[in-house]
Amino acid sequence: xxxxxVWWPKRHRSSxxxxxxxxxxxxxxxxxxxLIADLFPWIPPAxxxxxxxxxxxxxxxxxxxxxxxxxxxKDLPKAYPxxxxxxxxxxxxxxxxxxxxxxxxxxxxxxxxxxxxxxxTFGDGTFASAKxxxxxxxxxxxxxxxxx
Numbered sequence: 001x002x003x004x005x006v007w008w009p010k011r012h013r014s015s016x017x018x019x020x021x022x023x024x025x026x027x028x029x030x031x032x033x034x035l036i037a038d039l040f041p042w043i044p045p046a047x048x049x050x051x052x053x054x055x056x057x058x059x060x061x062x063x064x065x066x067x068x069x070x071x072x073x074k075d076l077p078k079a080y081p082x083x084x085x086x087x088x089x090x091x092x093x094x095x096x097x098x099x100x101x102x103x104x105x106x107x108x109x110x111x112x113x114x115x116x117x118x119x120x121t122f123g124d125g126t127f128a129s130a131k132x133x134x135x136x137x138x139x140x141x142x143x144x145x146x147x148x
Contacts (some may be wrong), residue, residue, distance in 0.1 A: 026065040033057055035109060036102050054081045062086035063093075 040060065045052030062080035066073060073083040080086060093099045110116040 026061050026068055028057060028061055028064075036105060039098055039101055039105075054085055056089070059086050059089040063090045066090075 037057075040056035042053065042056050058081050062076055063086055065071075065080060066076065066086070073087050076083045076086060090099075107116065111118065
């Protein structure tokens with residue numbers, strides 16, 4: 001039997017995550033976006049046509065959803081741009097330091113408004129992994145049994 005593309009099943013994103021995917025759980029307010037909008041340049045679509053780039057605000061919300069939920073990129077809800085677009089922008093923004101500038105700007109603004117207290121801070125090293133192969137670095141001290 002010959003199958004045509006009409007009968008071919010449509011591909012949908014995987015829905016294996018336990019996180020609700022029906023709505024956008026991470027939404028930047030206009031006030032938050034206006035604070036950092038100048039760090040994300042965007043050129044509106046040209047009149048000549050072509051595929052326009054996705055607005056950086058939508059991609060940033062998708063990246064924040066991944067960071068907040070800890071989900072995999074493939075579990076990004078359909079309410080956000082595609083997982084490839086969000087991942088590519090995240091990599092670019094991390095590489096050129098844009099996300100670090102956003103973080104610094106938000107921390108400074110929060111400190112100026114009295115929303116953050118840095119008088120008591122601490123470092124947590126629970127995420128540091130132990131070196132593998134430690135047993136080989138230090139030879140075990142084992143006494144030999146006497147022969148009779």
